Amino acid sequence: MLEVWVDQLPDNLKDYQKATCNDFLNLIQHQHLVICTTIERHHWSSNHYKIWKDFFDNMFGIGVFNQHRSIWQMPIQKEKNQDSYEAIALLCKPPDELLRLTIHSQNKTIISSAGEFSEHFSIMTSGSKRVKIYDKYLLSCQYHLMLIQDNKVIHRTEFKKRDFVDSIRGLSLIITALNSDVVELDIFSEMLSYLTFKNKVIMAQKESQLPPDFDIKKEWKKWYIQANDARKAAAETILSELDSSDRELTITFFDCSTDDRHSTMEHDRYVKYSQNRALISSGGFRNVYSDIDEETDLGLLKLNPKTFLIKIMLDVDTNVEGPHRRLVIKKRI
Secondary structure, eight states: OEEEEOOSOOOTTSOOOHHHHHHHHHHHHTTSEEEEESSOHHHIIIIIHHHHHHHHHHHHOTTTGGGGHHHHHSOEEOOOOTTOEEHHHHTTSOHHHHHHHHHHHTOOOOEEEHHHHHHHHHHHTTTOSEEEEEOTTTTOOHHHHEEEETTEEEEOOOOOGGGGHHHHHHHHHHHHHSOTTOOEEEEEEOOOOHHHHHHHHHHHHHTTSSOTTOOHHHHHHHHHHTOHHHHHHHHHHHHHTOOOTTSOOEEEEEEOOOSSSSOOSOSSOEEEOGGGEEEEETTOSOOBOSOOOTTOOGGGOEEEEEEOEEEEEOOTTOOOSOSOOEEEEEEEO
16 A cells, blocks of 8 residues: 655645545545654644645536545655655656556555564554454354353363463454554454354263263254353453553443354454454454564564454345354453
């Protein structure tokens, strides 16, 4: 994604290309290009934003800029380096130069560190108040919710952090990487799994903890129906380990599992953000193998597996969570 700084303001002494300016706005709107600034937010909104708005209003007429207003009100705050591009320089060039730069910037290497993920994810979620993540494995916790006792399978409702460490680490990176614009985060996942239930029962039967005639299919359906307290307790444990101390964030967990023997949720991992845009994380979000705190150097934290963040467009009625969805918990952290 091409990053362009808007610190330097337009003036009447330069020959700006109208076609280039139009492409510039459209590339920002479709998130092929992101505007950045080194200026503090309150200085930007009180001065720079108005000058850029007047510039585009004078060029295209009042109304065109309004389609892009939310993005321009909150550009990414980021330091420049010697290779950074300033918008006023690019807007004086023919349109093909801007387009070539943008195409070249799309050729990103695979994301291999938490630092790279955080940078890309923050840009992609800028301008979004709400982000939805669909990953059937992110909150997977069936194994830890089962307790075998007195020839029965019952529900655990007391847990420790290490029971859900993969989920906690993945969610910690997501929260750290979210753009500051985001105030709501929804997670859609499958907390329960028939296959995990079945495998654990078979192992218990081999160890004589359950009788050989234990009816797996029947007991699974009964166990699933009665699992509400266990699900909520697991969610509370996970949320208690997450931190968003620099801002208020409301996080909601939805369980998309079913009492059937077969999963119905998509295997691909999707992220939905503003205007029904979405991306696929090829490596998923349970790929962080160290705890994340204020002292963590994200650039040194490797992801396994590595991942691509691939932007796509979804139809309004696209259902990626499957037909089953149950609200587990909603909490401000």
